[in-house]
Amino acid sequence: MSIKERKKRDAGKMRSRILKAAMQLYVKGGYENVTMRRIAAKIEYSPGTIYLYFQNKNDIMLQLCYQGFERFLAHQDKLEKIADPLERLSAGGRYYLAFALENPELYELMFATKEIFKESGPDEESVPLRAFRKFAENVKACLDAGVFSDGQVETTAIALWATLHGLASLLIKGRLRFLPEESLAKVVEQAFAFSLRKRGE
Amino acid sequence: MSIKERKKRDAGKMRSRILKAAMQLYVKGGYENVTMRRIAAKIEYSPGTIYLYFQNKNDIMLQLCYQGFERFLAHQDKLEKIADPLERLSAGGRYYLAFALENPELYELMFATKEIFKESGPDEESVPLRAFRKFAENVKACLDAGVFSDGQVETTAIALWATLHGLASLLIKGRLRFLPEESLAKVVEQAFAFSLRKRGE
DNA sequence: TTTTTTACTGAACATTGATCATTTTGTCAA
DNA sequence: TTGACAAAATGATCAATGTTCAGTAAAAAA
Numbered sequence: 001m002s003i004k005e006r007k008k009r010d011a012g013k014m015r016s017r018i019l020k021a022a023m024q025l026y027v028k029g030g031y032e033n034v035t036m037r038r039i040a041a042k043i044e045y046s047p048g049t050i051y052l053y054f055q056n057k058n059d060i061m062l063q064l065c066y067q068g069f070e071r072f073l074a075h076q077d078k079l080e081k082i083a084d085p086l087e088r089l090s091a092g093g094r095y096y097l098a099f100a101l102e103n104p105e106l107y108e109l110m111f112a113t114k115e116i117f118k119e120s121g122p123d124e125e126s127v128p129l130r131a132f133r134k135f136a137e138n139v140k141a142c143l144d145a146g147v148f149s150d151g152q153v154e155t156t157a158i159a160l161w162a163t164l165h166g167l168a169s170l171l172i173k174g175r176l177r178f179l180p181e182e183s184l185a186k187v188v189e190q191a192f193a194f195s196l197r198k199r200g201e
Numbered sequence: 202m203s204i205k206e207r208k209k210r211d212a213g214k215m216r217s218r219i220l221k222a223a224m225q226l227y228v229k230g231g232y233e234n235v236t237m238r239r240i241a242a243k244i245e246y247s248p249g250t251i252y253l254y255f256q257n258k259n260d261i262m263l264q265l266c267y268q269g270f271e272r273f274l275a276h277q278d279k280l281e282k283i284a285d286p287l288e289r290l291s292a293g294g295r296y297y298l299a300f301a302l303e304n305p306e307l308y309e310l311m312f313a314t315k316e317i318f319k320e321s322g323p324d325e326e327s328v329p330l331r332a333f334r335k336f337a338e339n340v341k342a343c344l345d346a347g348v349f350s351d352g353q354v355e356t357t358a359i360a361l362w363a364t365l366h367g368l369a370s371l372l373i374k375g376r377l378r379f380l381p382e383e384s385l386a387k388v389v390e391q392a393f394a395f396s397l398r399k400r401g402e
Numbered sequence: 403t404t405t406t407t408t409a410c411t412g413a414a415c416a417t418t419g420a421t422c423a424t425t426t427t428g429t430c431a432a
Numbered sequence: 433t434t435g436a437c438a439a440a441a442t443g444a445t446c447a448a449t450g451t452t453c454a455g456t457a458a459a460a461a462a
Contacts, residue, residue, distance in 0.1 A: 111374070111376060112313065113374065117375070128376070151391075151395060152391070154380075155391045155395060156395060158388060158389075159364065159392035159393070159396055161371075163360065163364045164367070165370060165371060166370065169312075169313060169366060169367065170312075170362075170363060170366060173312070173313050173314065173315050174315065175312060175329070178330050179355075188359075190356045190360075191356055191357075191360035191363060194352060194356060194360040
């Protein structure tokens with residue numbers, strides 16, 4: 001192993017430790033709970049050290065965001081085995097909402113943080129795009145199967161994604177708190193079913 | 202005019218000045234651009250003075266949020282004159298998106314800020330609810346007219362709201378930037394039309 | 403061992419929201 | 433007009449933030 005490679009691996013280890021600590025702080029208390037000093041304390045280094053491995057705090061948050069997408073994609077991979085297109089899309093929606101509610105902070109970072117992709121290259125920016133493409137494939141399968149009356153794949157995919165994202169966002173941000181607690185899950189489920197043009201169930 | 206009343210009016214004036222300054226700072230540069238010192242400088246008072254009229258920064262942001270809803274409701278009042286239910290709902294959606302894109306920061310405060318209603322009483326919390334009820338009325342008119350196959354008003358209203366909110370949020374947060382700039386508006390419009398079960402146009 | 407490169411430190415800086423003893427301003431009775 | 437009280441406003445101060453950088457310690461190379 002060359003010197004350069006070892007250095008890289010060690011640096012990678014350091015980055016991992018920092019990201020791990022940052023993730024713990026983030027999922028526990030959100031953005032403002034992640035402070036350079038707290039990260040430093042967790043990994044038992046001084047605050048300045050972090051800046052040897054990351055440009056700034058935003059850089060760290062961006063990496064957490066990518067980790068979120070990795071988990072998200074892994075989550076969605078379980079759908080592949082479902083043959084029926086509409087059932088697959090429907091399950092995808094349920095997974096989407098479940099992921100958002102189980103990882104509200106991460107979800108926000110991935111889909112509702114404005115400046116997160118500001119300084120990232122086109123390569124990294126395509127990570128979220130990959131997730132959308134996958135989703136769009138499922139939509140296409142439904143269109144091909146004639147589940148929806150015809151329309152463009154992209155438009156339909158965006159409409160459904162927007163509904164899911166809207167529901168997730170409103171739920172997370174407490175904007176549906178006026179609904180009775182016990183009927184919340186049902187209403188959300190039915191709302192998504194409405195967008196899928198499903199009836200009754 | 203009693204002493205007490207005059208005091209109240211003067212205090213109200215002071216509150217207005219503070220809120221006006223805060224709003225200017227907010228719409229220009231978002232949450233982090235609103236600082237107590239900047240507000241103080243704008244109104245030519247010392248930072249400490251602001252705390253005589255508002256409990257803390259969150260209190261100020263909450264009031265800005267309510268101002269946002271006032272503007273929003275005024276915006277939506279223009280719909281009343283449209284007789285056709287579906288056309289009214291459709292126009293309401295366009296208004297909704299237009300408002301969100303014209304006031305992205307305010308929109309975020311109103312619909313996508315987590316802790317904003319934390320310390321507010323049930324009275325104040327009902328302000329956003331009023332907006333939803335109004336929207337739900339339009340949905341009910343559509344259901345009564347048989348525009349959608351039957352379903353509960355609340356569920357349908359939430360599904361449509363979620364779609365609008367999702368589109369607004371994704372647009373504002375730049376998550377639809379992968380679409381070509383020139384087709385963006387069209388795609389968004391069609392996506393909402395899809396949720397409304399409109400075809401072609 | 404000496405020199406050079408690398409890794410790390412932690413004090414310091416500018417800002418932030420918030421507090422509070424002090425001072426200024428305003429009001430009214432004597 | 434003066435004196436006394438109340439209200440309003442100040443601004444120094446606090447703890448915490450992200451970030452920087454001269455300096456130190458450790459490791460590697462010579």
